[in-house]
Amino acid sequence: MGYPVIKGTTMEDYDDNGPMCTAVLRRDLPALIHAMNQTRIFDYEVFLLSIPWVEGLRLMLSVGSDLPFKSQIALLKTAILWKELEAVRAFLEAGFMVTQSVWNNTCYHLEKIGEDESGELFSAMIHNVNAARNLRDMSLAEQDARVGHVCGEFFPYESWRLCKIAAQCAWDGGYCDIDSPSFENPDHGTPIWKRALEAYRSETNESYDLGLDILKWLYEHGARLNWTHPKYLTTPAHLIGRGIASSIWSENQSTHEPDLEAFLRSVLLSEFPDSCTCTCSEAGCHILTCAVTTSMEWGRFPRSNRLFQQHLVEQMVELVDSERHDYPWLVPAMLRCLTFEELGLTHTCCVHMPWSLYELSSYSPPTSEDIKSIRYSESKDIALLETLLDGFTKSWGTYSGTLRQFIDDIWTSTINKELTKAKEAKEESLHALGELGVVLEEQAGHEEQLDPDSDDEGRILNSRSVIELLAFRA
Numbered sequence: 001m002g003y004p005v006i007k008g009t010t011m012e013d014y015d016d017n018g019p020m021c022t023a024v025l026r027r028d029l030p031a032l033i034h035a036m037n038q039t040r041i042f043d044y045e046v047f048l049l050s051i052p053w054v055e056g057l058r059l060m061l062s063v064g065s066d067l068p069f070k071s072q073i074a075l076l077k078t079a080i081l082w083k084e085l086e087a088v089r090a091f092l093e094a095g096f097m098v099t100q101s102v103w104n105n106t107c108y109h110l111e112k113i114g115e116d117e118s119g120e121l122f123s124a125m126i127h128n129v130n131a132a133r134n135l136r137d138m139s140l141a142e143q144d145a146r147v148g149h150v151c152g153e154f155f156p157y158e159s160w161r162l163c164k165i166a167a168q169c170a171w172d173g174g175y176c177d178i179d180s181p182s183f184e185n186p187d188h189g190t191p192i193w194k195r196a197l198e199a200y201r202s203e204t205n206e207s208y209d210l211g212l213d214i215l216k217w218l219y220e221h222g223a224r225l226n227w228t229h230p231k232y233l234t235t236p237a238h239l240i241g242r243g244i245a246s247s248i249w250s251e252n253q254s255t256h257e258p259d260l261e262a263f264l265r266s267v268l269l270s271e272f273p274d275s276c277t278c279t280c281s282e283a284g285c286h287i288l289t290c291a292v293t294t295s296m297e298w299g300r301f302p303r304s305n306r307l308f309q310q311h312l313v314e315q316m317v318e319l320v321d322s323e324r325h326d327y328p329w330l331v332p333a334m335l336r337c338l339t340f341e342e343l344g345l346t347h348t349c350c351v352h353m354p355w356s357l358y359e360l361s362s363y364s365p366p367t368s369e370d371i372k373s374i375r376y377s378e379s380k381d382i383a384l385l386e387t388l389l390d391g392f393t394k395s396w397g398t399y400s401g402t403l404r405q406f407i408d409d410i411w412t413s414t415i416n417k418e419l420t421k422a423k424e425a426k427e428e429s430l431h432a433l434g435e436l437g438v439v440l441e442e443q444a445g446h447e448e449q450l451d452p453d454s455d456d457e458g459r460i461l462n463s464r465s466v467i468e469l470l471a472f473r474a
């Protein structure tokens, strides 16, 4: 008969497991009833085998199961993993225990199922969590620590891949602590911080998903976008800002709903700084410039796409231009960031933050010693940055055009002039040293190696030069 009951197994694997197993494997209801009349012992394996046969499963559950909590959790997780939603439903109706890890698994595996169905399942889960908590509270009063141990604490918003539907069900179920730093690992920040850190993630490498809907949902339910992580010094809003560099202006540009687009815009235009120390900003990064610096930083890596970079920088300049009257800080912030990039200075800010929680554990932000030594070694160029910015601020004060026009009319030529001057001065001093008989070792690694294959199909070597980028056309 070969019912393909459990993935990767055949009936023969279970042949010796007694009449109940055989009945389940054969989907034979009369045989199951007969077997159930013979014994009241339902072991874990029988339930496991019946996950894909919900008729038999429900029959067994209706008689009642005395499965230990651990088995209940394992069965629920298996049903979720296999996306056997009817079985999940049956287990939940039977009052199976839902723990943090069951919830996390559900968020991960059922994220993409239909809204109605997943809403119903997430609600049922919250119901069971609450029931178990009541049970725990009662049992703790009676000193039965076993139940307390199994229930554990429950933090629905900490779940990786938390979706809006799950979050709403948790909220409706009475969970309103939405913005506390992670209980499991304080390094992970608040739920919105954690989610924003991984904002670009997706199941495939082809499409990028900022997860804007859940970020917006969390924000609207009280999560702070300007919460500064005490260790990593940056906020969810800044992480969203840099996430943009990888997402909406990418090859597979996803079109956002108008309200998500408006949310994103309002995040980008928020003025609050983070606590980074870097000369790319005056006193903490700006959210909008985080997108630009992230994109430019990627210019270090060969074989990524210069079109993305160009598109992003142009979009950000456009955004600044459309909002510059309402947000006067935008232009100076953008000019500083672009000039910083053009001079090739080293960031000591959140631009180096990793893109996943996994990598976060091995990352430490630059220390004040690191910052000091970078500033020391780049002191000449930093002084040039400040001089240039003074000039740009003055010119911008009397300029009547847009930032884009300013870049084309004034910024590019001024920087080019300065860079030529600096190059000439350097050559002169090298020449003078040569005259004195000093031989310098050649500096290696500064010129990027051009990849001969890099130009096909529009994939062009990246650039760290804004001037080059904005002059570049496909």
Ligand SMILES: [Zn+2]
Residues within 6 Å of the ligand: 278, 279, 280, 281, 293, 346, 347, 348, 349, 350, 351
């Ligand atoms: Zn920086």
Ligand SMILES: [Zn+2]
Residues within 6 Å of the ligand: 233, 234, 238, 274, 275, 276, 284, 285, 349, 350, 351
């Ligand atoms: Zn920062």
